[in-house]
Amino acid sequence: MKTSKPWQLVALLSATATAGYICRVNVSTAGALMMDEFNLSQVDMGRLFSSFLLGYALFQIPAGALADRFGTKRVLSIAVWLWVLLTVSQALIGWSNWEFSVTTVIIVFVLLRFLLGISASPTYPASALGVSQWVPAIFQGRANGFVIGSVGLGSAIAPPLVSGIMVNWGWQMALLVSALPALIIAIVWQRMKVPDKMVTGPSDKKAPSSSINKLKNKSFYLLSISYGLQGYVGYIFVSWFYLYLVQVRHFSLLSGAWMSSLPWVLSIVSIPLGGYISDKLIGARLGVWGGRIVPMIGMGMSGILISIGAHTSSAIIAAITLAFATAFVLCVEGPFWAMMIRIAGGRSGTAGGIMNMGSNLGGLLSPMLTPWIAVYIGWEYALHIAAALAIISALLWLGISPANKSDQSQKSA
Numbered sequence: 001m002k003t004s005k006p007w008q009l010v011a012l013l014s015a016t017a018t019a020g021y022i023c024r025v026n027v028s029t030a031g032a033l034m035m036d037e038f039n040l041s042q043v044d045m046g047r048l049f050s051s052f053l054l055g056y057a058l059f060q061i062p063a064g065a066l067a068d069r070f071g072t073k074r075v076l077s078i079a080v081w082l083w084v085l086l087t088v089s090q091a092l093i094g095w096s097n098w099e100f101s102v103t104t105v106i107i108v109f110v111l112l113r114f115l116l117g118i119s120a121s122p123t124y125p126a127s128a129l130g131v132s133q134w135v136p137a138i139f140q141g142r143a144n145g146f147v148i149g150s151v152g153l154g155s156a157i158a159p160p161l162v163s164g165i166m167v168n169w170g171w172q173m174a175l176l177v178s179a180l181p182a183l184i185i186a187i188v189w190q191r192m193k194v195p196d197k198m199v200t201g202p203s204d205k206k207a208p209s210s211s212i213n214k215l216k217n218k219s220f221y222l223l224s225i226s227y228g229l230q231g232y233v234g235y236i237f238v239s240w241f242y243l244y245l246v247q248v249r250h251f252s253l254l255s256g257a258w259m260s261s262l263p264w265v266l267s268i269v270s271i272p273l274g275g276y277i278s279d280k281l282i283g284a285r286l287g288v289w290g291g292r293i294v295p296m297i298g299m300g301m302s303g304i305l306i307s308i309g310a311h312t313s314s315a316i317i318a319a320i321t322l323a324f325a326t327a328f329v330l331c332v333e334g335p336f337w338a339m340m341i342r343i344a345g346g347r348s349g350t351a352g353g354i355m356n357m358g359s360n361l362g363g364l365l366s367p368m369l370t371p372w373i374a375v376y377i378g379w380e381y382a383l384h385i386a387a388a389l390a391i392i393s394a395l396l397w398l399g400i401s402p403a404n405k406s407d408q409s410q411k412s413a
Helices: 006-038 042-058 060-070 072-095 102-120 123-134 137-148 150-169 171-178 180-191 208-213 218-248 253-283 289-311 315-330 333-377 379-399 407-411
Strands: none
Touching (some): 006 072, 006 102, 006 180, 042 060, 042 102, 042 218, 042 333, 060 123, 060 333, 072 102, 072 123, 150 171, 150 253, 171 180, 218 253, 218 315, 253 315, 289 315, 289 333, 289 379, 333 379
């Protein structure tokens, strides 16, 4: 079998992340029936959502280190098979004839979602490492945007897929079917011939202390904090947008599913576009501002639109405004990961794990805090808090710049 070309590998990374996101967000839609069947509250569902993110966040750094040690293909191949196993297990638990108490249901699903989070943790660190090894530097923003665009594609596919199946055949069958894309990707990884490295660049294997020092500068800290705030905002929509539309804005199960797909359809365009524009701005010799413009505008606009969506009394306007807010939140993904590669170089797996841990610590908090804030002071205030955090995330980019001045020289590589 011939060695795969760079953009074939990027496409496989994107397909892998798409399949993973379907397994990841399927419960956000299936939860509408799971709550009724098991008598679960919004806070209980928040625990299910956050259990995934707890495992996902805690294992980001180990997952990134494993990717640096064993390579992208080996780590992701094992991870995808685990997604299939754990997603099918959730469906089988739902089909069992055992009489479960509410507490037992919560414990079992929290454990399965926690393990699914662990198995999903290598996805983006390993993908970032693959991009750094297979894609020239001047294309890494759009390559990362293309990979992380899977957030939009997976989240756009999951709600109508899961809701359409669960309305007719139950939420258990919906979860089972949602594992099929991951099964296909697992088989493709087994057959794909992947090179260790295709592009030349600085190697950190001979100077580990120097590579670690790259992760001990102000820009990397600010980048991780900013990404953590972006994660808090983004995960509100990953976890709660569908249930918010159905339970707060009173959409039907099916209309809410289609409307909740809108932000992810938009992000299929916005995420790669954000990476593409960022690459062009960096290539236009705008200095450090080339890498800052897209993240600052994206997070700033999302904050404004979230506040508008929270305040309006119209359900349709709220849904559309929040959908565009989500697209702006996600358009910054490529620039975040491209900046991480520019700072970390050959330690992109570990650095990506650290940065993504920050994002998912934010994501761990938002599924739990959002319903709590909504219960005690209202959904409008919960969304206004998210808007404020989006603005802060944008402002932190004023202090972020690459660790070296060689980006222009990379352009000619």
